[in-house]
Amino acid sequence: MSLTIQMSSIIKGNTVLLPDIDVAIEPGKPIAIQSDIEWLEPFYSSFLKNASSLLASSGQQAIQVPFVYLQSDGLYARLTPRQQIRFWSKLSGQRADESNILEICDLAPVADKRIKHLTGQEHRRLHYARSLVMPSPVCLFDQPILHADRQTKQAFFTLLAHLSDRHVIVTSTSLEEAIQLGKPYRLNERGLHALSDALDQADKAEQTDQAEDVLSQPAATPFKLQKITAKAEDKIILFDPLEIDYVESSEGQSKLYVNSETFDTPIPLKELEQRLSPLGFFRCHRSYLVNLQRVREIIVWSKNSYSLSLDDRKRTTVPLSKGNYATLKEMLQM
Amino acid sequence: MTRQQFRTLLYKEMHDLRSNGQALVLLFIPFSGLASLFFQDRSPSWSFLIIFTLMFLPLFMMGFLLVQEKEQRTWRLLHQQGYKLTSLLSVKALLACVITLASCFVIAWLGGVSLFFSILVVLYSIPCVLMMLSLGALLGALSKNTIEVSFWGTPIIIIFIALEIINRLLSNHEWSFLMKLLPNHVFAEGLENIVEAPGAAFVYPFFYFIFLAGVFALLALYMLRKRAYTF
Numbered sequence: 001m002s003l004t005i006q007m008s009s010i011i012k013g014n015t016v017l018l019p020d021i022d023v024a025i026e027p028g029k030p031i032a033i034q035s036d037i038e039w040l041e042p043f044y045s046s047f048l049k050n051a052s053s054l055l056a057s058s059g060q061q062a063i064q065v066p067f068v069y070l071q072s073d074g075l076y077a078r079l080t081p082r083q084q085i086r087f088w089s090k091l092s093g094q095r096a097d098e099s100n101i102l103e104i105c106d107l108a109p110v111a112d113k114r115i116k117h118l119t120g121q122e123h124r125r126l127h128y129a130r131s132l133v134m135p136s137p138v139c140l141f142d143q144p145i146l147h148a149d150r151q152t153k154q155a156f157f158t159l160l161a162h163l164s165d166r167h168v169i170v171t172s173t174s175l176e177e178a179i180q181l182g183k184p185y186r187l188n189e190r191g192l193h194a195l196s197d198a199l200d201q202a203d204k205a206e207q208t209d210q211a212e213d214v215l216s217q218p219a220a221t222p223f224k225l226q227k228i229t230a231k232a233e234d235k236i237i238l239f240d241p242l243e244i245d246y247v248e249s250s251e252g253q254s255k256l257y258v259n260s261e262t263f264d265t266p267i268p269l270k271e272l273e274q275r276l277s278p279l280g281f282f283r284c285h286r287s288y289l290v291n292l293q294r295v296r297e298i299i300v301w302s303k304n305s306y307s308l309s310l311d312d313r314k315r316t317t318v319p320l321s322k323g324n325y326a327t328l329k330e331m332l333q334m
Numbered sequence: 335m336t337r338q339q340f341r342t343l344l345y346k347e348m349h350d351l352r353s354n355g356q357a358l359v360l361l362f363i364p365f366s367g368l369a370s371l372f373f374q375d376r377s378p379s380w381s382f383l384i385i386f387t388l389m390f391l392p393l394f395m396m397g398f399l400l401v402q403e404k405e406q407r408t409w410r411l412l413h414q415q416g417y418k419l420t421s422l423l424s425v426k427a428l429l430a431c432v433i434t435l436a437s438c439f440v441i442a443w444l445g446g447v448s449l450f451f452s453i454l455v456v457l458y459s460i461p462c463v464l465m466m467l468s469l470g471a472l473l474g475a476l477s478k479n480t481i482e483v484s485f486w487g488t489p490i491i492i493i494f495i496a497l498e499i500i501n502r503l504l505s506n507h508e509w510s511f512l513m514k515l516l517p518n519h520v521f522a523e524g525l526e527n528i529v530e531a532p533g534a535a536f537v538y539p540f541f542y543f544i545f546l547a548g549v550f551a552l553l554a555l556y557m558l559r560k561r562a563y564t565f
Contacts, residue, residue, distance in 0.1 A: 048414065065414055065415060065416070068414065070410070072407055072410075073407060073408075073410060073411060074406040074407030074408045075406065075408065076346070076350055076406060076408060077406055078349075078350045078353045078354060079346070079349060079350060083346075083349055087342065087345075087346045090338075090342040090345070091339070091342055091412075091415055092415070093338065114353070130411075
């Protein structure tokens with residue numbers, strides 16, 4: 001039986017803190033909300049505040065206390081995982097199979113070790129265990145696999161399998177994680193939107209691109225990975241093109257703008273244009289390439305001066321040249 | 335908060351307290367003083383040890399227990415399960431109160447007071463313990479961590495010690511009647527009367543501390559509500 005979560009928008013002054021949210025969740029089919037932390041925090045507080053009235057009919061009785069795991073949640077450092085689980089089960093008035101829960105969350109070897117002596121990853125797995133102890137029909141996990149090691153990720157996916165009768169919401173700041181964890185949604189100023197459509201379009205574009213490549217270069221590799229690389233200190237980060245807001249070229253160096261952060265990429269703007277155009281990117285200026293999915297407004301300052309305003313919280317503006325304005329108008333059939 | 339929830343939290347606190355180093359150190363101090371009753375000739379009296387214990391044990395224990403909920407960021411879950419800060423306060427206060435009164439009983443009894451009068455000492459100390467627990471709760475509400483509790487709790491102890499010094503120095507002064515209004519003077523007077531005139535102890539000194547405990551409890555509840563967001 002599906003469950004509908006409805007939240008009204010929260011607006012403070014001229015700023016939208018949280019847009020209207022209306023989403024249906026099927027039991028055993030987690031939804032994964034991808035957004036930046038600025039949107040997720042009001043989402044959590046609204047979820048916690050209105051937990052009892054959140055759930056529209058759906059044949060469900062008034063919700064019991066929903067399970068919520070937030071990154072900031074703590075544990076009683078002097079208890080052991082076994083004692084902590086026992087405490088939670090008494091708290092929720094349920095009998096819990098401690099050994100089984102400890103096994104699922106890969107905590108059996110440290111079951112009788114004090115929590116203060118456990119690692120951060122073990123702390124996290126102990127929080128996962130709480131979802132099995134508490135009988136809530138709805139579970140919200142705040143970035144459960146952010147910076148998690150493989151063992152913890154594996155434990156989380158095992159946990160999801162055990163929550164097949166629950167309505168699970170997972171949040172993440174990373175699109176890749178969101179896709180891994182469940183049906184991906186993006187939360188931004190315009191609301192909560194399923195990413196399946198956008199991803200389908202991207203897939204189609206990719207498939208078309210691949211088909212063209214196969215025709216032109218029969219011997220080329222059959223697998224084409226659409227990742228944009230960027231350097232950050234000693235790491236090379238691989239970005240999903242859909243994560244990128246816009247690209248700027250300054251003094252011969254291309255810079256990727258992703259979630260209000262900037263990353264240098266060794267790929268020249270021209271090559272990025274070729275690779276990203278099929279995915280909805282547009283060369284709005286000789287130094288800028290913008291993700292059209294992120295454009296909220298076209299601002300006409302004067303006859304020869306235009307800008308594109310993006311839908312991020314800072315309302316970032318990107319210049320739009322006069323010649324490209326005409327092209328954009330044609331593209332958008334304005 | 336249901337009875338089951340109360341018991342659950344109390345049980346958890348007891349588990350937690352067994353390995354709480356700060357609480358164990360707090361308990362060690364009065365009992366090491368008690369040991370000196372048996373091993374030294376010029377040892378402090380049992381009444382001094384009780385006053386000393388009441389001065390710091392409930393204050394710091396309450397402050398530590400309450401602020402640990404902030405430090406460990408565990409309050410959100412309890413709050414979500416329907417607990418109120420006053421429920422949390424009552425569980426922790428009950429535990430700290432029982433430990434303090436048990437310590438007072440042991441000190442009095444091992445200090446040579448009969449079983450009956452030791453029980454009277456415990457009953458007489460209840461309002462004073464409640465006053466110090468309220469001060470501890472106030473400390474817990476205003477502090478961010480256990481270090482701050484120690485930092486701000488120490489001046490309170492120093493103030494009580496200073497009041498006692500003033501009381502002793504000015505006992506024969508023409509203004510000494512003012513000293514009789516000080517809490518340490520009132521408490522000591524009641525404690526001295528317990529064995530010889532228990533009725534007198536349970537009149538003015540007892541009600542004096544009930545009044546103070548009420549005032550400080552209201553203040554602690556007000557401050558706790560005001561600082562609820564810090565949990």
